[in-house]
Amino acid sequence: MPKRTQLIKPRIREILSRKLPSELVNLLPKHWVQLGDVLILPLREELLPYKKEIAKVYAEVLGVKTVLRKGRIGGEFRETNYEIIYGNDPVTIHKENGILYKFDASKVMFSPANVKERVRMASIANSNELVVDMFAGIGHLSLPIAKHCRARVIAIEKSPYTFQFLVENIELNRVQDRMTAYNIDNREFKGENIADRILMGYVVKTHEFIPKALEIAKNEAIIHYHNTIPERLMPREPFATFQKIANEQGYETELLESRILKRYAPGVWHVVLDVKVFKK
Numbered sequence: 001m002p003k004r005t006q007l008i009k010p011r012i013r014e015i016l017s018r019k020l021p022s023e024l025v026n027l028l029p030k031h032w033v034q035l036g037d038v039l040i041l042p043l044r045e046e047l048l049p050y051k052k053e054i055a056k057v058y059a060e061v062l063g064v065k066t067v068l069r070k071g072r073i074g075g076e077f078r079e080t081n082y083e084i085i086y087g088n089d090p091v092t093i094h095k096e097n098g099i100l101y102k103f104d105a106s107k108v109m110f111s112p113a114n115v116k117e118r119v120r121m122a123s124i125a126n127s128n129e130l131v132v133d134m135f136a137g138i139g140h141l142s143l144p145i146a147k148h149c150r151a152r153v154i155a156i157e158k159s160p161y162t163f164q165f166l167v168e169n170i171e172l173n174r175v176q177d178r179m180t181a182y183n184i185d186n187r188e189f190k191g192e193n194i195a196d197r198i199l200m201g202y203v204v205k206t207h208e209f210i211p212k213a214l215e216i217a218k219n220e221a222i223i224h225y226h227n228t229i230p231e232r233l234m235p236r237e238p239f240a241t242f243q244k245i246a247n248e249q250g251y252e253t254e255l256l257e258s259r260i261l262k263r264y265a266p267g268v269w270h271v272v273l274d275v276k277v278f279k280k
């Protein structure tokens with residue numbers, strides 16, 4: 001039995017071959033991401049004059065309400081800024097591993113490639129733990145902990161726009177009895193020596209936040225430390241930097257696990273470390 005997408009692609013091609021110059025038909029995207037009822041489509045420059053017609057056909061064949069053109073994620077809040085090329089409502093509810101994630105896919109990132117990490121978080125903690133998520137987003141990594149591990153979670157998110165969805169998601173997933181959200185810069189967070197586990201799901205500059213994470217951590221806490229690392233520095237990094245900063249702050253470290261999540265850019269990987277920290 002062919003997979004659904006194998007039937008869909010020829011259908012899309014067939015419809016669009018009647019609307020597009022033949023040399024462009026081969027450039028039509030063969031891969032896309034569907035999050036709830038929103039589609040994220042990578043479109044090459046050559047196809048842009050036909051973006052509306054193309055998006056309409058993908059939307060109708062795949063049965064989605066809105067299509068976004070995939071672009072670059074950037075800035076402090078890791079915003080997507082994807083252009084709406086079909087429909088007018090980029091807010092969706094995406095269901096994954098029993099969790100409902102509501103968000104605006106044209107502004108807020110939701111990486112399909114991080115799915116393994118979101119699923120791993122669903123069985124990582126004990127119910128008696130206090131977990132602090134320093135870069136909560138819409139609750140990508142901490143909703144699975146609150147929902148499936150039943151641990152207490154403090155979720156910190158700096159972007160006021162993303163924060164609205166985080167609050168909604170806490171209610172949608174009915175974890176408001178154990179998950180609390182703060183709309184602040186995590187460096188302003190006042191808790192010290194309180195967390196059994198800390199999530200640092202951020203990239204590029206995550207090392208700048210290690211001193212704050214250590215302040216929030218209890219002795220023997222586990223920190224899930226994400227960062228983006230050039231391949232030529234691996235496997236020494238990112239642990240060498242984490243260890244150096246922790247030692248300077250008066251902590252010992254033990255590397256429990258290291259995982260590659262995905263390719264971030266050519267020659268650069270998104271890596272997550274599980275590090276246990278001990279106060280000296």
Ligand SMILES: C[S@@+](CC[C@H](N)C(=O)[O-])C[C@H]1O[C@@H](n2cnc3c(N)ncnc32)[C@H](O)[C@@H]1O
Nearest residue numbers: 076077078135137140156157158159185186201
């Ligand atoms: C790349 S998203 C990742 C979300 C989630 N942790 C994950 O790994 O899938 C990072 C989030 O951290 C937020 N953020 C960035 N700097 C922050 C800070 N200093 N304090 C709190 N949140 C911050 C951004 O607004 C964004 O929503």
